[in-house]
Amino acid sequence: MKTCTFHRATTLALICLVSAVSLPAFASAAAHEAPVVVKWTPGTLRNALTALPTGNPDAGKKVHDELFCASCHGPAGVAPTQNWPHLAGQKSAYTAKMMLDYQDKRRLEGRRAEMMHDIAVMLSPQQIADVAAFYAVQSPPTDDGTPRPRGIAAPKDVPATTLVRRGDKTRLITPCASCHGVVGQGGKLEASALAGQNPLYFVRTMLDFQGGTRHNDSIKGMSLFAKKLSRSEIEALAIYYADLPVTRTK
16 A cells, blocks of 8 residues: 555656646747737738728838838838839838738848847737828938849840830730839739839849748749749849839829
8 A cells, every 4th residue: 555655656756857847948939939920811911901091101210210211211112222112102011011911020131120020029910001191201312322133044045124114925914014004103902013113133033032042922923923023033123123213192
């Protein structure tokens, strides 16, 4: 009887010891697991953007100044270097979506995106709406002075003007203008304005979509489109949009 009691006590002690060691360790490991990122659908994206409050450009300038956004994107949204996109004149819905994507790590293609995540998580929905409104009312660049790519067209390349206006039926490529507007002014939801954009940023973005590094497009439209283009076609499109007369809408 004493032996049984001893064994039961020993077993209970071992269970308690194992629990005390393993449960906190398990909880700690679980806490460091990557969060589940919910992908957008056109419907959920529309609802998320509609749910944002109305943006105030003046309040957005305060956000822009307080977070030192000018150090990368310029005092009025025109990036001073080749490393960052111009935001001046960009559609407010697109800028807001990018901030939501950075917040939730839907967009995390490199160190620049990681830095944007650290900034985005500090913003409230109102601040996101405000800073997006601030960039939307700025005058976009007409000649940003950035170098243009010097790619040489391959024999099978389709000219940029054709890709923009008519696409390429042989590769099932829809015209760029069908989403981004006939003068690069942008379209609905996540279809960004492209006219006047930094061409080197444009090329990097397309290559990120092409290689799967960036995948925050809700219906994978840009990913599919980019994979069908040659490097020289991407560079030609970058030059086309960078030099386009800028007529954007918010």
